Amino acid sequence: MTQHDVTTNAPADLSDEPDAGDALAKSTDAASLARSLARSGEIEADLDVNPGRYRMLTGVRPTGNMHLGHYFGTMHSWQSIQDRGVDTWILVADYQVITDRDGLGPIRERVLSLVADTLAVGVDPQRSTIFAHSAVPAANQLMLPFLSLVTESELHRNPTVKSELEATGGRAMTGLMLTYPVHQAADILFCQANLVPVGKDQLPHLEQARVIAQRFDKRYGRADAARPVFRRPEALLSEAPLLLGLDGEKMSKSRHNTIELRMSADETAKMLKKAKTDSDRHITYDPEGRPEVANLLTLASLCGAGDPQALAERIGDGGAGTLKQITIEAVNEFFAPIRARRAELIANEDYLLQVLAAGNAKANEVANQTLDAVRTAMHMNY
Structure with a gap:
């Protein structure tokens, strides 16, 4: 480029x-x-x-x-x-x-x-x-x-x-x-x-x-x-960061393996408790060998729970249950203010429509200017 x-x-x-x-x-x-x-x-x-x-x-x-x-x-x-x-x-x-x-x-x-x-x-x-x-x-x-x-x-x-x-x-x-x-x-x-x-x-x-x-x-x-x-x-x-879906596959809306921003703390906990891990009780951070476990460690880390390697060492033999509980707490604490703000916004449809209308108006103003320049360059300004 x-x-x-x-x-x-x-x-x-x-x-x-x-x-x-x-x-x-x-x-x-x-x-x-x-x-x-x-x-x-x-x-x-x-x-x-x-x-x-x-x-x-x-x-x-x-x-x-x-x-x-x-x-x-x-x-x-x-x-x-x-x-x-x-x-x-x-x-x-x-x-x-x-x-x-x-x-x-x-x-x-x-x-x-x-x-x-x-x-x-x-x-x-x-x-x-x-x-x-x-x-x-x-x-x-x-x-x-x-x-x-x-x-x-x-x-x-x-x-x-x-x-x-x-x-x-x-x-x-x-x-x-x-x-x-x-x-x-x-x-x-x-x-x-x-x-x-x-x-x-x-x-x-x-x-x-x-x-x-x-x-x-x-x-x-x-x-x-x-x-x-x-x-x-x-x-x-x-x-x-590459985050996998809760089933260990590519995260996708169509696979229903995601945690949505709009979900409540209880819904988040329910989803994460079902997240795929593996049979080894001892928790280690191994993205290649244990991708599902590493995925939860990464998610918890992104939400403020600490370095994924250090987090894995701290959990140790605590198993997947402990890992999931730490991840649940980290995710819910991190997204609590975003979710609270979102709840206020989604309850005010008129305001959301006003925001979109104002943005549409500005986009149309710029788009019309660009189209005029294109038509001028093409000698189609008649």
Whole structure:
């Protein structure tokens, strides 16, 4: 991924950017990953010095209730990024619910639940923008010109699209699923976000957005001689801990193996008491050999119970029962204030709708400005 000096908000010259096809193919190779990690470190250091240079966008699909994996994976960072003075945008990706599903489910309930979770973890709607996909027509309209800038083979090479195709078992893929990377590019580029927190596996999506921005400028030229239409987004790579589900498998809403942020202390205790461990009574921290036990130790540690290795030594022969009880207490104590705040928020639907309406209005204002710049560059401003 092309890097540019941390002291400027202007993107690198287009001639410095790699060929689009090569960039997508190499976005996760060892050398490119090393560059992305180094660049992410530079950005992390610059955030405290020059927060005003950045606009951060992150998004969540409202396919179910947010859980501990979401919190420790990304949600915990939203407030800290906001509090550092970075312009923070949080997308409720409601349109993306139907990329791989036949229906929306209880979408209204889930959208408002996500807004409540977002506010409960410390996001301030006076300083951050919370908005919904479906409420920003101009952002979605960018899909049309963007689709003309990518090839079918590039879309099929995207890791998310490839894995979905492999998992369908012969079922036809929807057009929305195939163009999912382009939709994500529109999400990022419409609001001129130049910072996107991602894991290493999501780098190809971000590279696709950079490629689309690059191709748009090369094909249609710059709307202004001094700057391109779109800023080039860069990755803020997260080292999120890998938390397994309570059954020892990948944590997933669809597997019902998660602890949701909205759960009560009693519900949390009930879930954790059923968590999978193993038959060895002596507790050790061995992520490779004893992943389920290590998972509970990690979770307890993240919630303030201490270093997982030291915690395991302290439990010793206390067995899985002691481990689970310590984890229950740590989780419930850690999330008590978030849950209390969430309970207040979810009981006030009018306020949640006001927050979303205000965020939608701001997103529409920016999206319309971006679409005007796109139409100008394409000579379609008539």
